[in-house]
Amino acid sequence: MAKSTPWKGNWIWGGSEQSPRNEWRWFRSSFVCPRDLEISAKAVLWITADSRYELYVNGTRVGRGPVRYYSTDIFYDGHEIGYLLRRGEVNTIAVQAMHFGVSNFAYLRGRGGLLAQLDAISGDQEITLAKTGADWKTFVHAGQDPAISRMSCQTAFAERIDGRQLAEDWTSTDYSDADWQQATVIGPVGMEPWVRLHPRDIPYLTEEPVLPTRVISLNRVVPYRLTAFIDAYHLMKTPGEENANQIRFCGAFATVLRLREEAEVKVVLHVGGLGIVRLGERLYTEEQLEGEPPLAHIRAQLPAGDHLLLYTVYGPEHGHSNRVGVDADQEIEWISPLEAEVGYGEPMSPFVRIGPSFTYTCIDYVDQYELFSSWETEKIRFADRISSLSSIDDLRESGYPLESVPHGLANGEDSFMPQFAKRESEAYSVPANLQRIAVASTDPGVVPLFDDGDTEFMLDFGKEWSGFLEFELEAEAGVTVDWYGIEYRKDTYVQHTFGLDNTLRYVTREGIQRYASPVRRGLRYLIVTVRGANKPVLVRDVRLVQSNYPAPEIGVFQCSDDRLGRVWDLSKHTTKLCMEDTFVDCPAYEQTFWVGDSRNEALVNYYTFGGTDIVERCLRLVPGSEFQTPLYGDQVPSAWTSVIPNWTFFWIVACREYAEHTGNRSFAAEMLPPILSTLRQYLTLLNSDDLLDMKGWNLLDWAPIDQPDDGIVTHQNVMLKKALEEAVAIAEFAGTPERGKECAEFAVRMKSAINRHLWSDERKAYLDCIHPGGRRSSVFSMQTQVMALLADVAEGERYATLNAYLTATPEGFVPIGSPFMSFFYYETLMKNGNVQWMLDDIRDNYGFMLDNDATTCWEMYGHTTMNRANENDLTRSHCHAWSAAPGYFLGAYVLGVRPAAPGWAKVVIEPSNGDLRWAKGTVPLPLSGCIDVAWEAEKGEISSLVVTAPEHTELDIRVPAACTVNIRRVKQLPESG
Template sequence: MKASKWIWCVQKSLREYNQTVLFQKEFEVTKTDGARLQITADSWYRVSVNGTWIHDGPARAYPDYFQYDEHDLSAVLKPGKNTIEVIARYFGIGTFHQIPQAAGLRAAILVDGEVIGTDASWQAAPSNAWQQWTPKISIQMEPFEEYDARLEKILDWQPAVEVKRPGKLFRRNTQLLTKKPRRPKGEPIIARVKKGEPHWCVPVTQLAHGELVEANFYTSRPVVLGSTLTVRKKQPFDFGSNEWKISVNGHLLKTGKVTLKPGKHDVRFFCTSFYGHNKELTFPWRNLKGWGDWTVSIAATCLFLNNDRRWFASFEDKEAQKAERRWQKAIEQYPKGFSALDRPEEQIFMEDPAAEFAARQKVGTARRAVRSQAGGAFIENALPAGVAEYCYDFGEQTCGYFEFTVKAEEGVIIDLNAVEYITPEGTIQHTLPFNRNGMRYITKKGVNRFRSLKRRAGQYLFVTIRNAKSPVEIKSVRIIESTAPVTPVQPFKSSDPALNKIWQMSERALKLCMEDTFTDCPLYEQTLWIGDARNEALYAFAAYGNYDVSARSLELGAQSLDQFTIVGCQVPSSWDCQLPAWSFLWGMQVWEHYFHAGDKRFLKKLWPAVLKNLDGAEQYKDKQGLFSGPLWNLLEWAPIDHDNETLLHNSMLLAGALKAAESCAEVLGEAKAAKKLKTRRNKLIRAINAQWDEERRSYPDALLDATGKPSTKTCQHTSMLSIMCDVADKRIQKPALNNLLNPPKDMTTIGSPFAMQFMYEALEKVGEYDALLDSIRTKFQPMIDVGASTVWEMFAGSDFDTHGFPTRSHCHAWASSPIWFLTRIVLGIRQTAAGGTAFEVSPRLCGLTQASGSMATPKGPVHVDWKIFGKTLRVNIGAPKGVKVDVEHNTSLRGLEVVVENHRSTVSVN
């Protein structure tokens, strides 16, 4: 992209919050063969050529390693005049996906030996239609999407401004996401909902800190809003809120309730939610009529910023606590010490359509006011006491872009909100307060066609029509599904329908959690959590033979070491926190990626980061030789004693990372490093096993910060990790296994599917295959019982507060472990050499009479199909040419004659 410049528009600041800018360029070509487009933007782009949508991007990246996408334009260009159009968004605020630097677009069209790069010859105009002052979708994501089609043609086109921006650009190294249209299943359910008042929120963090890009909890908001309320008759008011303290005419209210006489009253709202991940706070008074001009003031002495590397309430920063105490004093002394900010009202109060949807009140059916015609629907004028709401069911969880065509008069408000789950009784599981999973569209007169800029997830899409004074025709509604372009080599099938369904649910969830990296879930976060990625990579190896998503996830983890001592836990991100367990899982994934992909060159590229991660961990060793640090020492949400610096599970996973690094060193011929790592690992194992409590037959959860003594709490997690990571010696392994199979009543048990992956790895290691399969059947059956299409973040009955619903996230690929274990145990396919050159096949019957499926490899799938006929087990094995397969007997096959047939590779039967 040397012949291009970074550009933006002259009318906008490079750092202003939530900008959407349009760009266009006309150009002429004579030949179109081989035409390519290279393009990137901070923070997001959508590009079209000659009216055809090409793609969105870019991939997530650290600022120093920013990436560009490359698109083939051969099919969309024509000889003669062509037009390229780009919608670019600069978020101007931190997310868990980006660290925005400054607004900018950069592109180059390579065609017919010519380079047409972005420069001042391109035209640029701020978009008036995409509304700027909207709240963030969530702490993890960008600002909420709101589009006013009435303003889309009000454009001030001017030559683009060239922008200087340091740093190299790197070509995207993962495949582009899919664009697959999905239509709803059947007709929508139509309801009438009560017309509600607007909901407002205040961007308190942004008001306090301006253009700061961050996502940390410890970012203070010493903000006060003030106005004059004109009261016409004596009446009571209730300004009560957990997030605001109210003063009226200089007197602080205890409860927020007050009766006011006719006249003018000075009212102040002091933000008492002083810290938090939520960057906007709900405003406790919905009706803004009757108020005078609003003012904003801040107390500069109470401004405070810190990272969240040590995260949890019990780890609160002392300086942060001092700042909060200063704020409480400042409230009492107002207006002393406060300075006024000049902000227009649109930047103080942001409308919150998601909150309006969450507060909806259904008042009946709207079918009498709606008539269907030619696949569409007309909403008639008269909808007594409310507005019409359509609920479209897509039949299963999906993730993609909202797309619709609507014919309406000007000014109709269309709210679209997606949800994952509705109870059998009809209760909607709303996504607030964690995510504003929707958008708002305001119509122009006539036909409105729209495709959202944001990918959103859910199974049900609610389309609410507000402010309609004449018929509105919904011509079409669909979702353009967008995931990594993966397809399973073969679905798992067996004589147990439940296991088949569990595999299908797991695979569907995994696909929806694959973008340019692995993500935790497609709705709430869409975040690359490094620990999740380690597990999801195993599933993607087995199901798809996909290695580029794993490689990119590992690469971003390595790049995080420019910022952190050990690999970051979610990257790239504006949230500055560290979770050691994830850092060590990254180290284990490095080896596993090499073993499955066979890419020695990539392993060599990551090797310096592997050593840097482990050397960083050495800095946290305590006097006993255990890993100990003021970090987020979580493993999962189960109530482990993790509010301490020395957690035994961290040291065990570090031992696993050291062993993985030893294997890497051997492959790379780093004998000296391998010896050093082995010595370090053995020393760490001795320190861990010194904490084994013979009387309680368990490791303690932690060593307590206050005393240094072992915690009185125990958990399954240390026992399973001691087996999985080869920490438990012979005296420990048997009682540790008993803790997994028969945990004592006072022992904390596994709480999430994420941690269950490690439990299953431990059980597989010691040969407890039936226990493993029984657990899969038991733990995942409740998901089947409620008709889930994907696997969940939590198991049914979890200690995690799901507010009465089965789980929070209904699509969470960290729960897709059945893909891995059904392949390895029931089909018995286990890779024994790097790069998929050799395998062992040893099916475990586990009460089944037949099973079939494949494991993907870089050389092609290894297929197994087995079936019991009387006393004979017939095993059909297929493998790529040159792949060695050994068939191994096991105890589950006793009494059966094993016949191996129809193989297409070198197979030996032992």
Template sequence: MIAVLVNHWKDGNFQYIPAEPGLCARITDEKKNTVCETGDDWMCSRAQAEREDVPRICVQEAFEEQYDARKEDDWRQADYRETRGWTKALIVPDSHKRMSPRPIPFLGGESIRPVRLVGVEEVKPAQSVWNFNLKPCFAPEDHTSRFCFVKGFLTTLAHSARSQTVTLIRPHHHSAKFWLNGEVMPPVPDDADHDIVGQEVAFRRGWNRLVFPYPGYNDKMASSLPAGGAHLPAFVLSVRANHPLRWACRGKEGDEGWAFAGPFPMDEDRVAAMRRQVDFPRVLQAAAISPDATAGIAGRIPFASEAEWRGWAESPWLQPIRPAEADSFGSSAGDKVTRSLPAVDPAPLLSGNGAWRLDPPAKGHDIRMLVDFGKMLVGNVEFSIDAPEDAVLDFHFFEFIQVDGRINLANGMNCSFRYTCREGIQSFRSLQRRGFQYMYVTARNLGRPLFIYDLKVCVSTYPQRRLGNFACSDEQLNRIWQVGADTLRWCAEDTYTDCPTYEQTHWVGDSRNEGLVDWIANGDSRLWHHCLLQAGQSLERSPIIESHVPSAWDNILPAFSFLWLRSVKEYYQWTGDKKGIGTLYPWLRRNIKGILKLRTEEGLFRLHAWSLFDWAAMDIPSDGIITHQNCLAVLGLNDAASLAAALGKKEDARNWKKAAGSLARSINRHLWDEAHEAYLDCIHKDGSRSDVFSQQTQTTALISGVAGGARAIRCRQVVENPPRAFVKAGSPFFMFFVLEVLAQENRGREILDIIRRDWGFMLAEGASSFWELWTLSTGRLTRSHCHGWASAPTFYLSHAILGVKPDVKNPSLIEFAPCPGNLKWLRGSVPVAGGVVNVHGQLKSGCWHYRVHVPGGLRIRNRAEGVDVVIIRKK
């Protein structure tokens, strides 16, 4: 028997473009003869145990996993023969015309058990938990993940038999001011926007009207998202109360509970302003606004009398809404710790040998444990238990606990899943991959003790070859190299991803850095090539390479489009893969064609798009002439020209080099500011010149060659020591380019000092993987604790410090130019086209001595001056 579980998401996200559901399967023998394939002789049935009506994890990912073991029908068993409830499969037209063989290996990895039981606690669950999907209220036919403009409110009536204090918890940043009985309630404090914070409000005896604005971000979030804008149309609320509450939305007898009031028309000038503010032109506006939904009524909603609400009861814009069937994260967010429980020997839990026992808590309470897996990882959770019927296990995952004890919950997403138990011994393995170090497990409805026989994570990553390595006399640097390689691993699956937790998305700019780190650590080009090709295919719907692919949010971030050009050249430089470049080159040419069409009369690149380059206070509006974009365009065009020359495509090389030179001259003519002796960040849409100057812009001007002569000297000064008034580095991603400046000049001591300072800081704070950001103003260190774009040291320690540098014109020619800084010895293996170069260096009597082992067929050019170098040919 062959059985397949088919999972269709319906709604798009940052990993999936909506398409019709279906299954196409074919099994062949060793001679590729078809043995079995899908057809009308197959049977199908809805998977009863996998719940459908569940919350979205986040806009980037799909849906929270919820599994009800009470509904299992054993269809996975080899002897299963039950056909009741099964129907013949329906044959549908094939909408997937370009299916192709998988070009990369399957994911896999080791199994990892917890290393520590942090604690066990008794918790009192929230009285009510809601998670609402609001898009059907204003864009019911849309299944994309585009940014939404909408104006509306969520409202309900809560009946309390007595006056009482009620705690309202709004995770996922829905933390703006709201109204209770017509009185404005304050927002969640800005410094709490990454934690779960409860707000206490006074409910009077009888009925209480609650009105929440939607979107409802606090001031800090609203500074980065336009008022009236939302990316995931959802609302989450947990309510703690000591006495029972009854909920209604239309009348006081009890009904659907909640309603969405709206959508209401938005002021046209405000919409225009939001479109200018928002970084992406392709947005979704609320459709089918009722003629009765006037701006005047919208203004009355928060303060309306009961008579007004009764008059609106049947209005089409007052839409009853149903929440998801259950919300594991919302339930965990609403739990209140009542006491810590005595320590129990964790040995059975940590070893998987024996049974670890959880006893039922006090009546009306649940019990939860916090386990630590010792390091960041990504994979599928697997467990074996003996449980009572109807017990519920809520799993809630997060990445980090700071040295100061602050728990960094993965707020903004449902990093969670729910398992409902049948009676007896049972096992389960989750479908979804999750990234985390820590796991809360909350056991609810325990009618008898729960026994855990095994709990582990089955790691799921792209296979790691680890052909590269690095070691030196500084143990901190050795640790940094290894943590960078591990960070890359947790961000490598079917594509490179930005992070294994929050998004699991193939961001093209992140992928450029990750491809270099992956090659240095593993010497495997398949995933790198796959990502480059996948990004190139986004040109089928956009003028230049999109920011992340595949995605239901068709978004462009020009800096990433230009970095893709660089990555194609670097792919050939390190791998020498002419066949692979042959499949990429048409997309390279098409991307450049799109770029050149977007030049202004002044010869500068301009596109209304997302202008991000670093998480810093640069002046980078979505519509204007952005200096760093133009500099990166010059760099990308020159890199493409050098690749074309290496491939013998002389006309392309000549044209692209000419275009790069013309663009560079325009930058110097229009974007240099004599008074500040620096390149300004941008020229705004209205023609005004920015008064913001940044380390980031000067860095791109320098590495692109746009800055020459005295301007290059000035840019170098800013890169090394930015003036007080200049915007400074905001993320490890940007430091990749600062290190590139230093590597071009063989300045090993400065490279090592920066790595020790910035990445050593993360290690000192307890990091087992490198972060998205350095620090946040809230006191939390970063949003994401595992970001592949932050692994720059792994690349530069091998490439710049060991000094192995392939020639783009001839990848089999290796330039050897080590810059060991203040090290005493170093060694390492660096993958290149045709093999691995091994370097051993030792400082003796004030002179460096190197032995370099070079694979046969490669040539090496020694650029190391004043040192002793012995080249050894490997057969």
């Protein structure tokens, strides 16, 4: 909904900082609604905020937003709230605005700001009832602790809430905001950084409460005595938070451990880029640490007194926090080595920072090999100097910058490390009164207490979900309740979300209390730990409010093999969870719109949900990254300037597929200029042999293929050739074929060059790459052969040879090893009608997921990539939409429903049965309606087919001559405005 009336409100904020770190701020305004305002009047509250908002009217939560945006082009929402207005009475608008203050993979740092305006239209009368200005009141959310760790480098912050500081009724009209500050007007609409405002371009996301199904474990636990996080990225980076680029540096952190008695001390370090560690008099190299990262640890018997704990850290670092845990069999505390120098200003942590002595920001497409070499040299020099520092005095005299770390960037209010840094964990059976948490009952669940430990229990939500945690408790004041979401467990094994602080720490006030988190989380299991309680805590409600793009679940697939049907369900549910305000790679770890992933996600979505505006929104966002790189970003809108060339090429493919899927020729015409613009940039990187020869993140797949960051990568060259041809098709579809002439010419030249320079007559295959200097790769992979087939590079005998490899991988070739790569593999199989091989591959690879209790598709297969040191460590992300290929291929090729004309005006029905006896299902159409197909097979052939389709959809049915065909037609309603 676009705003048709002028903006009258101004941007407002509060406090003295333009862009405070992790600040949640409340805003309120009250007004009298005219008594004569008609009940039927349309009242729209227009709103946006940097970074996110939650909106309430008269105590009722109306919505949240905005959708992700570039700072210069922010989106606004329009909420119809007429039904909430009280005519002739005081009404209150309340907003919780959450400003990140740091850039991430879905947000580029701007400044704190809120803009809102309530317009009412009654008949011909139009009035503004409220607008943001100096009359609004504001207050920093007193119960939210900003001094908490990042959830991950891709997202914002974890959450710590003190219920004792919450005013539950702050959104109501009756609440008194007399002691709040006046909001500060920071500028009019059009001010920087929000130069342009755009109406929200997709519907509001769903909010569907999901309850846990059971309590599956109960444990008495004792955490380490000391745990803390350290934001090394912020502390070692220069300049500030305007970007989220990776950094490499040479630095160290230190603290002093104070013992009153001799004790055995154990230190766990969950640190990326860890170097040497000093504990007291002893120096440990990385090889001398016990255990494997991310749980490397050291232990030592230490006498009473003060002991230096120091570790070096180098990166590469993207924004994950370091974590340190210390345990001892006697009382222990940590103090700052600069304790005497800490003044009365900003509160300080017990840690000091040493350095950095060297730091630089890595941008993938820039030549930084000289910097990298300097960093490697400095690492050695820095380690040599730091290794000699064994005391506090040595630290002071080291000559390196030495500063206390502020409490906001390092402290013990960390609820993540205590989840795995445990001194004791003892299992108990789950009592019936605790199991009540998973039952919709008026009787609360009762959390038992232990005299000598905390109480930990685990909730199972039945399958993976993505949304917002809500709970209601009854407790005494001051009890700490930690909530921690995970995706996978097996028996007593818990796969911790290393790289993702998926926690919420809540400190209770006295009595019954409810809290609804505004932070999105993905999880299946929820580990709840109650700490410091003197009497049982009563849990009255726990739920996850599932939130995703509101696509109706139109798509259906069933067949005679229930295993395949279950795999299709996995694919559908995975795609649903990865459809937010854009497609995202996963609902837990990153929640990032990865451009290349979304091409495959879009195709699965077409067959499971039929959503189109989310696809168009994603495609239109990509060229907005041009201010960072003319090659376009691989994840957008993001503050990490990163390029994966194939992701840009997949985006071009997706633009053509979307334009033809919807029949939208104007979209093709609008997207053609940015497509041609970036392709021209890539063409400047061709060498004299007409091959793409570039430095960059030359990625296709997580597999041991030869895809160096510099050189001529074969799969990248064939995809550029294909992208050029896709641009030609888009130009033709847009009605301007002459604009694709240059691309057509280069595509022909590149095809010839690829076949001339990248084919091996000896191995009868395309080599993976040519390294700088001309060294030809000795690696041959199925990934490269698949992409060559997909891009129609191979012809004649070469085509036949490669096609045979699809079902008989040559010895020594790197095999297909990931669900993402399988998508392209299945595409090549289907070009030749090899449905049986695809079905068997799905049964094998995805069946392994089913056998391991999967409810969504994994990022990797597991049986091909598992950590051999831990057979339970099957994949990182257990919900990854780039892996949902069966959701597309089973509908498109087993049901056999595929478009044969733009906008699906004509549809091919060409079912493939393989070894299946029957299949049936539904495929959504892009504009309205759907196609239902049901077929049966006898003696290996389709014997009967029933098709239900809209009356104006032309059908091209391709079945054996003996097949009985029954076509049913349904009428279509006229399109509404």
